[in-house]
Amino acid sequence: MIQNDTIVALATPSGAGAIAIIRLSGNKAISMVSDCFQSVTSKKQLSQQKTHTIHLGHIVDRQKTIDEVLVSIFKNPHSYTGEDVVEISCHGSPYIQQEIIQLFLRKGCRMADAGEFTLRAFLNGKLDLSQAEAVADLIASDNEASHQIAMQQMRGGFSSEIAKLREELLNFASLIELELDFAEEDVEFADRTQFKVLIDRITFVLKRLIDSFAVGNVIKNGIPVAIVGEPNVGKSTLLNALLNEERAIVSEIAGTTRDTIEDEISIGGIGFRFIDTAGIRETQDVVESIGIKKTFEKIEQSQVTIYLFDSFKGISNLKAIKLEIEKIKNKYPQKPLLIIANKIDKLDDVQLAELQNQIDGVQLLSAKTGFGVEQLTNSLLNLINTGALRNNETIVTNTRHYDALLKAFEEIQKVKHGLESGLSGDLMAIDIRQALYHFGEITGEITNDDLLGNIFANFCIGK
Structure with a gap:
């Protein structure tokens, strides 16, 4: 897995743009670029320049000038990868990008694999494994909340919490292992009372993280939200009101939305993916029947369901609406359901009072005028526990971390049971070692080439 050759890759998106950045890393990165670089101010050699400096000049292939560029130098170990790193900022022509990359490939560089720059940062001790994974999450973040979580993890918030627990557990494990060396003398180096306090604290932290x-x-x-209800109740109008744009088709013809329409917005820093479905009703129309089938599929896939009904038409048929609501509740009892009465601008005060009296928890809305939209967005946010974000607590988003935490928690419970039942130190030591192993998997103290390959294969090439 460890390679010491010099790698090169485009670090900005492919295609034309104002500028592009080409990154090199390895022990020959600076000398390779120096051979092809002509400064505009002097005949300076890049290898003799200080780290973290920028130099204006031209990239030249023999007598051919490829482009005027800015070259940034980062000398080891004070670089992202821990190796010598050079970043070339050139003009964003795809032709220029490829000419420069091909030039360095001819000089002995190798095209970087996906995530190889960050992999080298991990292998050289610049990042632990959970921080390296956070780099990919940061690049992929598309709302405030996911960005905040990725930044916290990349700064080491999660890994430092795990590392602290692992260190304390390791200290007690060492004492218990020491006891095994003096088993014949029947001595205890590890204070069982303090050990129980530690195990309780580790249990508490693990449960919170899990x-x-x-x-x-x-x-x-992102949180998928299915908007369902009878046809022509204003689902598409509501979607447009939430998205603040004409994204869905709106007409007076029942069944206009024959397929699902999806779009995503950020509410309070949280990404919500709204799914406008084909509605729920009996129909003989084959195409519309397919849309209704997809509606139930989307409810199944969603985290939250919004049931929308036309309050103006429904006020005279509240019994049928209540039956429809019960049908959804019975089919999906664990799924949060928001009941929304739309088109309330057509009702008088008496009708509004009856509506609220007949249907528990109903929210009043006029998607056409925008009344009630803010209350709906607040209701959606209230379904999500954002307190941890506000308090800057560690939040686990990575499935691999979650799996390792579950396994560590299981081993810690075995240790706790062993303490309570007076289990011998040699048997407890086995469970402690397993817990330490799973902690190490998260931060990268314990790893293998297959795991690293799977993680960094999901990165973009230039990162």
């Missing part, structure tokens, strides 16, 4: 994954996972991936 529980946070339910929130972290939906924040990272």
